[in-house]
Amino acid sequence: MKVLGIETSCDETSLAVLDAREGEMHLEKYIVSSQIATHREYGGVVPEIAARMHCEVLLPLLQKTIGKKPLSAVDLIAVTAGPGLITSLMVGVQAAKTLSYALRKPLVGVNHLEGHMYSAWLGNSELVRDTERSFPALVLIVSGGHTELVLMRGHGSYTLLGQTADDAAGEAFDKVAKLLDRGYPGGPVISKLAQHGNPAAIDFPRPMLATTGYDMSFSGLKTAVRYYLEKKRRIPREELPDIAASFQQAVVDVLTAKTVRAIDEFGPRSLMLVGGVSANNALREALTHIGSERQLRVWLPALEHTGDNAGMIAVAGYYHRDEASLKLWRTLRFDPHLAFII
Amino acid sequence: MAYPAVRPTSGIYHMTRAYTTTSPAETEELARKLASDLRAGTVIALEGELGAGKTVFVKGIAKALGITTVVQSPTFVLMKVYEVQHHAVRRLVHVDCYRLDGSSDLRAVGLEEYLHDSTSVVVIEWADKVPELVPHDATRVRIRSVDEHERTVEITSPDRS
Known part of the structure; x- marks a missing residue:
């Protein structure tokens, strides 16, 4: 199963394609575009700027992530639905809903914190296997x-x-x-x-x-x-x-x-x-x-997966694949205060 | 101790009271007491340097409103909204301007919606960084560190009586 992960909850725009099956998974493609340099002068993330940058880079990154393969090769779309900055979350969620509708692929919303938990699965094949x-x-x-x-x-x-x-x-x-x-x-x-x-x-x-x-x-x-x-x-x-x-x-x-x-x-x-x-x-x-x-x-997690990234969102989405639906694009909502215990 | 002082500002009479606390627990308790008759629609502008006890003060307000979830620092996300079971107040909006230079970001995360909402209580930490967003009838709370433990809490509120 190929899972497209999308993460835009704060200041990183990230996309990943995860090839996952029972007991085995690997990241086929994985891109993080960080805005840290931009936000450094403010001493933290600036929501309005973050949202604008997500908008600017999301589609070019998607193109880069997918490469020459058709988007229809994706079996599942997983996106961070919260918690996070409202202005940042909405960019990723809106993109995921649009893709789900246009490609007729099932969509699943992922809790960002649960995503972080699944970052431990990335690069630890023994954990994935058993x-x-x-x-x-x-x-x-x-x-x-x-x-x-x-x-x-x-x-x-x-x-x-x-x-x-x-x-x-x-x-x-x-x-x-x-x-x-x-x-x-x-x-x-x-x-x-x-x-x-x-x-x-x-x-x-x-x-x-x-x-x-x-x-x-x-x-x-x-x-x-x-x-x-x-x-x-x-x-x-x-x-x-x-x-x-x-x-x-x-x-x-x-x-x-x-x-x-x-x-x-x-x-x-x-x-x-x-x-x-x-x-x-x-x-x-x-x-x-x-x-x-x-x-x-x-x-x-490997050092490269400690920060916000779409790889962990794809892994969490994979384990929540039973909740994915073709209709969710109509109703999935981003929630900046999404509670952790789901 | 409290010393009332009345001075006119833009047509509204403001009353200033000062209190002294000697621990975070006392600061929280003071806030809880003061907030016990809080009206919906109130905006509270909090000022005080890093570590003065602003978030502790907000915890006390939250307690007075019956909020049982943990009130954490909203520095990272700028704004947190708590639903409230209270006869008049529907929600507590906790804002932190620590990282901000201007108000456009607070507009971006939707603060204005709450500032003009008669069922919300809005508390703004580091309010001195966004003077243009603070309504003229806001209650101002200034917390100053006297030493490591002692704080003076100065509260200026519009006199409605």
């Missing part, structure tokens, strides 16, 4: 807009265990990078600075570490970094790596502590780390370590 052995899976989703700990019992069967009470983990990275005057996006900036820093140099708070339950908090950590900088008045350049490394360590500690607690309570058979912040090396290493200590399979 998925059942990895269920239940404990999934940590971390990105600029989300921080969620989810128990995945099977395809489409999710329990939200915990989430951030305030800022997303990726948002904390962005805001601290801005406090350090280091630009956007904050994740790669902090991670690079932290490489040469001492993670134990400054004892930043680990909010909500002691609370029961799985909710997390990163707002107070950001404020603590701010006060640290203000108290010192002048920060010597040499200290920046220590600040970055200590901040990053605090984020990793909070995320891993909640993950470990969930492992103990729910006894999952595998551990997945997905979302934009899953590109963070310290976090990848920490989770891999936890997994090997507890003899759990650890599934990490």
Whole structure:
């Protein structure tokens, strides 16, 4: 089955053709057009500009993705329906509906967060071959807009265990990078600075570490970094790596502590780390370590699939193929607040 | 503590009250109390630097409106809308202008629709970045950090009495 994936929920326009069958899948074509350079000067995604750029590049990208093959070779169209920026979502959804109608191909709407969960399937052939052995899976989703700990019992069967009470983990990275005057996006900036820093140099708070339950908090950590900088008045350049490394360590500690607690309570058979912040090396290493200590399979998406991409949307669409329909083009709605548990 | 001061601004009398809080929990509780008789159609303009407690203040407002879902920072998506079970207010619209230079993006995500809606309460964080979008009869909340824990919360609202 060939699945055309379309993703435009934020600032990446992405298209993919996934060749999928039981136990085997590979991305035939995969394109991501990033707008990060455009949004950098604003310190974040600008919705109006993002929407306009999606409109500009979507059709040329579709042509590139499909190549000389007829579009009718596609068996299923999967598109991100939410959550995300309303102005960005509508471009992809409208395109998908039009294609579904014109080509008479079934359409399925995908939840963006569920899509991220399926990014773990990309490049992990063992997981694709024998998925059942990895269920239940404990999934940590971390990105600029989300921080969620989810128990995945099977395809489409999710329990939200915990989430951030305030800022997303990726948002904390962005805001601290801005406090350090280091630009956007904050994740790669902090991670690079932290490489040469001492993670134990400054004892930043680990909010909500002691609370029961799985909710997390990163707002107070950001404020603590701010006060640290203000108290010192002048920060010597040499200290920046220590600040970055200590901040990053605090984020990793909070995320891993909640993950470990969930492992103990729910006894999952595998551990997945997905979302934009899953590109963070310290976090990848920490989770891999936890997994090997507890003899759990650890599934990490390839670095190129950690950010928003249509490959993961196509995979999620494939597992939801039973819900696809030829009539959905009439009724599929984009929803910027689409709830995660479907 | 509270000190009322009345001053005329563009024909509407505004009343300013100031409060002191010493923890995020206190700031949230203050907001909850103040929001207990909130009217639908109110726009609240929140100002205060990073980490002052703006989102905490919104959490208190949400609590007063009976919202039980977690109110998270809307920095990334600019605007979050919460449906409300309340006798007068239908929804709480939580806006964050942290990343913005102007108001065109908030127009793009549909804020104006809610600003003129008599069944919504709209709270705008970093409202000082979009003065043109803030109605003249908005309630203004300024949160200032005194030190790491202490905050002064200054609230200026149109005097309707």
